[in-house]
Amino acid sequence: MISRVLRREFLDFFEKKGHKVVPSSSLLPLDTSVLLTTAGMQQFTPYLSNTKNVLEDFGTRHLTSIQKCFRTLDIEEVGDDTHHTFFEMLGNWSIGLDQDKGYFKQGAIEIALDFLGNILGLEKNKFWFTIFKGEAGIPKDKESLEIWQEQGISQERIIEFGIKDNFWGPTADTGPCGPCSEIHYDRGPQYGCGNQDCGPNCERCKRFVELWNLVFMEYNKKKDGCFSKLPQSNVDTGIGFERLLAVLENKPSAYETDLFLPVIQKIEVLSAKNYNSQKPNFRIISDHIRGAVFLAAEGIFPSNTNQGYILRRILRRAMRIGKLINLPRNFLIPLSQETIKIYQEFYPEHKTKQADILSIIQKEETKFEKTLEQGLKEFEKLACKGEIDGSMAFHLYNTYGFPLEMTEEMAVEKKLKVDKKSFEQAFIKHQEISRIGATKKFGGTGAEQIKDEEQKIAVIKLHTATHLLYYALREALKDNVRQMGCDINSERLRFDFSHSVKLTQDEIKKVEQIVNQRIKQDLEVEKQEMECGEAIKSGALAFFREKYPERVFVYTIRDKKNKDWVSKEICAGPHVKRTSELGCFKIIKEQSSSAGIRRIKAILI
Ligand code: SER
Numbered sequence: 227m228i229s230r231v232l233r234r235e236f237l238d239f240f241e242k243k244g245h246k247v248v249p250s251s252s253l254l255p256l257d258t259s260v261l262l263t264t265a266g267m268q269q270f271t272p273y274l275s276n277t278k279n280v281l282e283d284f285g286t287r288h289l290t291s292i293q294k295c296f297r298t299l300d301i302e303e304v305g306d307d308t309h310h311t312f313f314e315m316l317g318n319w320s321i322g323l324d325q326d327k328g329y330f331k332q333g334a335i336e337i338a339l340d341f342l343g344n345i346l347g348l349e350k351n352k353f354w355f356t357i358f359k360g361e362a363g364i365p366k367d368k369e370s371l372e373i374w375q376e377q378g379i380s381q382e383r384i385i386e387f388g389i390k391d392n393f394w395g396p397t398a399d400t401g402p403c404g405p406c407s408e409i410h411y412d413r414g415p416q417y418g419c420g421n422q423d424c425g426p427n428c429e430r431c432k433r434f435v436e437l438w439n440l441v442f443m444e445y446n447k448k449k450d451g452c453f454s455k456l457p458q459s460n461v462d463t464g465i466g467f468e469r470l471l472a473v474l475e476n477k478p479s480a481y482e483t484d485l486f487l488p489v490i491q492k493i494e495v496l497s498a499k500n501y502n503s504q505k506p507n508f509r510i511i512s513d514h515i516r517g518a519v520f521l522a523a524e525g526i527f528p529s530n531t532n533q534g535y536i537l538r539r540i541l542r543r544a545m546r547i548g549k550l551i552n553l554p555r556n557f558l559i560p561l562s563q564e565t566i567k568i569y570q571e572f573y574p575e576h577k578t579k580q581a582d583i584l585s586i587i588q589k590e591e592t593k594f595e596k597t598l599e600q601g602l603k604e605f606e607k608l609a610c611k612g613e614i615d616g617s618m619a620f621h622l623y624n625t626y627g628f629p630l631e632m633t634e635e636m637a638v639e640k641k642l643k644v645d646k647k648s649f650e651q652a653f654i655k656h657q658e659i660s661r662i663g664a665t666k667k668f669g670g671t672g673a674e675q676i677k678d679e680e681q682k683i684a685v686i687k688l689h690t691a692t693h694l695l696y697y698a699l700r701e702a703l704k705d706n707v708r709q710m711g712c713d714i715n716s717e718r719l720r721f722d723f724s725h726s727v728k729l730t731q732d733e734i735k736k737v738e739q740i741v742n743q744r745i746k747q748d749l750e751v752e753k754q755e756m757e758c759g760e761a762i763k764s765g766a767l768a769f770f771r772e773k774y775p776e777r778v779f780v781y782t783i784r785d786k787k788n789k790d791w792v793s794k795e796i797c798a799g800p801h802v803k804r805t806s807e808l809g810c811f812k813i814i815k816e817q818s819s820s821a822g823i824r825r826i827k828a829i830l831i
Pocket residue numbers: 264265266267317394439440441462463464465
């Protein structure tokens with residue numbers, strides 16, 4: 227069964243069963259406490275916890291979707307049969323049961339068996355099942371056990387697992403979650419480790435593939451890590467699309483299905499190498515290019531922060547691995563084009579945005595191409611000495627654009643380890659130095675600090691003005707504007723942000739007005755030290771989030787009259803004490819920085 231047919235079968239099946247087909251939400255989640263969408267249920271979180279009414283917004287409690295997801299947690303595992311960065315999740319939901327109006331465990335189990343057995347024709351005798359054994363104050367799921375048995379499943383095919391394997395969620399630190407019951411598929415002894423106790427969740431082999439996760443969402447995880455009951459019960463299910471397709475096609479992995487084959491074949495042609503001789507490398511490259519195409523299609527640009535950093539990391543990793551299999555220069559583009567061809571039918575925006583997607587990828591390839599070779603040589607030199615300490619890893623990052631994770635991966639290949647802490651220290655030190663506009667000079671002599679006190683104060687003021695500008699842009703443009711870069715010297719500030727169109731004169735005026743109004747209000751700028759995670763949860767904007775140390779400073783510009791804050795950002799500082807110190811804010815230039823990114827230059831007079 228090819229991917230197009232599986233998509234259609236799945237959605238048709240659930241539509242016929244009274245489910246509303248909901249389009250995939252963006253890979254950029256509304257809940258900004260997580261960088262990317264990692265599960266199908268994420269867009270439904272407010273409905274699952276009953277803070278929004280599902281009937282009002284969807285007209286039904288029964289929903290289904292094919293959701294774009296992206297996970298970086300297992301990125302080192304990509305290359306094996308089952309892990310991907312980008313993947314799609316098929317899911318169905320029954321939200322907020324109300325006696326007999328929505329289905330719960332019985333309904334979810336019956337529907338799942340019906341789809342896998344009767345629609346897809348998978349053999350029931352190859353299925354294994356799991357239930358929650360009871361842990362952390364949450365009781366064993368005896369009900370699911372009985373339901374599976376009523377469906378004719380024998381006791382020895384139903385295995386119990388605890389929190390680690392059979393409890394799902396939440397996607398953030400708090401939120402809806404619950405015990406799971408999973409359906410695994412036995413791919414046969416040829417995929418197995420041969421051990422007596424091999425079965426679902428075997429840690430040694432991939433014989434048993436988890437096909438479907440049925441989550442019975444009845445709990446809410448609280449800040450203190452304890453669970454309380456949700457005001458309602460829900461069903462949240464998820465099937466890894468790629469895994470299911472591989473099973474249906476009887477292929478070892480999705481890389482051998484129509485989701486990847488054209489890309490794999492193209493790599494064979496470009497590298498003059500055989501897929502079977504270099505499987506993991508071929509797989510990493512094709513996975514990362516697919517991930518990059520999807521991220522670029524969301525308007526994400528490679529950068530050193532947040533989602534942009536993830537995009538940069540996977541593209542640069544693909545380029546390094548590409549070198550290992552002799553892929554020629556500029557290979558990212560033909561492979562991205564193949565990927566777009568595969569996905570454009572289901573995601574037509576890939577076709578309409580093709581030029582933008584390719585241009586984003588091309589620019590990054592051109593940029594890294596310049597330093598990759600030299601950086602690899604430099605790495606070899608350092609590795610020869612038998613150590614890659616944090617400051618060396620930072621040197622590779624800062625001079626040659628090597629993402630830390632890439633240096634770590636290369637170090638592991640040489641049986642070396644990188645000290646992350648000292649990398650972070652080098653990073654923060656560098657950040658602080660550039661922030662106060664000091665002359666940057668690395669490589670022995672350290673930084674020369676600016677001596678003139680007046681200039682220092684001008685920089686500090688412009689720094690606070692930058693926070694107000696970021697706030698004003700989000701207010702004025704009503705767009706989820708994201709900071710993409712920033713540079714301050716004693717004369718002016720320069721701020722890059724995501725926004726696809728030129729600002730109108732009215733918008734520029736409005737931004738200036740908002741900033742100047744907040745300056746006039748003489749608001750207090752408060753500094754607090756806290757855990758990075760806590761800061762992000764409190765709503766603080768984080769520009770360098772992936773790189774922050776555990777404890778950070780948060781600068782809050784408070785509007786005490788309205789008992790609220792205007793701006794809250796994780797930032798090394800320093801800042802002025804009150805906004806009235808800034809004087810008058812003026813935008814002197816608004817221009818394009820690169821595709822989808824605008825640049826503002828502003829001064830204080
Ligand atoms: N939320 C569950 C998962 O992601 C089921 O959809 O596995």
